[in-house]
Amino acid sequence: MKTKFTFYRKPLLIPTLIGSLFFGSCKKNEDPIFPPEIQMSVESPQITINLDDKLLINAISSTNSEYTQEWKLDGEVVSTIDSFEFIPLESGNYIMSYRAYNSAGEFTATYKIIVNAIEEPEPEPEAPIRPITDESNMYVTDLFDYSPAPGQFINKAPGNLASAKGILRGKGMATLGAWGGSIVLGFDHSVINNEGEDIIIYNNAMPNFAEPGIIYVMQDESGNG
Secondary structure (H helix, E strand, O other): OOOOOOOOOOOOOHHHHHHHHHHOOOOOOOOOOOOOOEEEOOOOOEEEEEOOOOEEEEEEEOOOOOOEEEEEEOOEEEEOOOEEEEOOOOOEEEEEEEEEEEOOEEEEEEEEEEEEOOOOOOOOOOOOOOOOOOOOOOOOOEEEEEEOOOOOOEOOOOEOHHHHHHOOOOOOOOOOOOOOOEEEEEOOOOOOOOOOOOOOOOOOOEOOEOOOOOOOOOOOOOOOO
8 A cells, every 4th residue: 555645845035034024124324414513713805924944734623523624825736734834935916715615615815915025124224434534633622521429539630621621732631530430532533443553541559559541442433522
């Protein structure tokens, strides 16, 4: 006797449907793009500087958006970072522009830069020269001030005004008293600085009394003696 078996095959549809649902749900959303928002460190559209100055301008972003930026000086790109230092080479007017941009928008700023030339200081006028003539005297000829300090022989020779006037045009002697006394004298001609061959001053120094003094020499800038 033979036994007969019958087999039934069921279609596998469920795994296929589940797989389709799974693979169809893996889609990621992209982050939105925002236009650049910039704060410039210099707000005034017109800037005036001197030729020996430097100008630094910063472009400060207030968002985290990504963008491209460029600086132009008279139409030529000079920088692509967030700051630019302008160092003028000559005086004149310049146009500086800044631009930050991406696919969502842009930000722009424009400056007019005026560079002033450096004014050269006027040369100081040279002191007039009074030449030596046949009438010129080798000794001092003018007494402008005599202010002796307290000390020995003051208010009498050689510490009085007559003694101070006595050294004019000759070899007189006058005392300045103790520390602080002074006398102001002048020549009737210009004395040129010849490194040791110009002015000689005599005093009565002794082996045990040096009696040093301080000497100032001034030009006659006004030319009036």
